[in-house]
Amino acid sequence: MTAFVIKTIGLLIVLCLAGTVVLRLLVVRPPAGTRPDTKEIAPHIAREGNLRAHVRMLSEALVPRSWRHRANLKRAADYIADNLRQNGAHVEIQSFHAAGNTYDNILAAFGPDREPWIVVGAHYDVAGDGPGADDNASAVAGLLELGRLLGAQPPSRRVLLAAYCLEEPPFFGTSEMGSAVHARSLKRDGRQIELMICLEMIGYFSDEPGSQGFPFPLLRLFYPSRGNFIMVVDRMISTHGPRIRDAMQPATPLPVYSINAPSFLWGIGLSDHRNFWKNGFDAVMITDTAFYRNRAYHTRGDTADRLDYARMARVVDGLFLCMPTQSPEASPHTP
Secondary structure, three states: OOOHHHHHHHHHHHHHHHHHHHHHHHHHOOOOOOOOOOOOOOOOOOOOOHHHHHHHHHHHHHHOOOOOOHHHHHHHHHHHHHHHOOOOOEEEEEOOOOOEEEEEEEEEEEEEOOOOEEEEEOOOOOOOOOOOOHHHHHHHHHHHHHHHHHHHOOOOOEEEEEEEEEOOOOOOOOOOOOOHHHHHHHHHHHOOEEEEEEOOOOOOOOOOOOOOOOOHHHHHHOOOOHHHHHOEEEEOOOOOOHHHHHHHHHHHOOOEEEEOOOOOOOOOOOOOOOHHHHHOOEEEEEEOOOOOOOOOOOOOOOHHOOOOHHHHHHHHHHHOOOOOOOHHHOOOOOO
């Protein structure tokens, strides 16, 4: 074996070890005391039946919902807005133009207009002509069920629930994304935003070994092989992801993980939170990890019958614990 080969092998070993150390710093496991087997689970409050009804309405009655089908998008927007109004929200429609047409964001305010705000967002459009049950009717259903809970127990300061249009291609990554329009308007108005929480696919879970995929193999050292957990995604050098994880875990038997990673890692910035980062706001994404788990991603197979509504409800339970309560000092997310 030549000296060159020996040096090359040594360098590869060093790089692998360094990569493992970096990944260990990026991946944030649930700390001791917050895992479901070591902490009492909070009472269940989100309703599985409501989540199922919303997903079925969006993915079966209001299809297709791609950017080309503006009539169905309008019907979906009306359905979302009406439901939020019925639960006591002050609802505004933020209309914007893209590709020569008009599209709508639905903005629903709960609690007094006290800053800093928390924004919880989910997109309601679909890629192509598929039903889009997990992507992203599941997240919109979670948004609506969170609205019901906030209507019954109003927050101590403003929580804004936002249903966005045009997250999917061909508008993804452009200034015409609905969330880009909204984030720019918040920045222009000088709003103080504590955090934006993006809900992106929260309904698909699997207990099968090997059902969870990863951007690259080394992540298998730190995550389960079964796709039965929920993930909180955060950018580098931020504490919001771990804090949201810690606030959610007592409400759910689901393992809750968080990761702090650079946005160029494939999947980290692939939803509406990206536009809040671009406009200088803190943001995280709560997700079932999308195409790394759900093989029906962006296909006609993404149907309502494949989702786990019991686990979806537990995600919403956890999300509700992250909202500011009537006693600000008691809110698990209030600084």
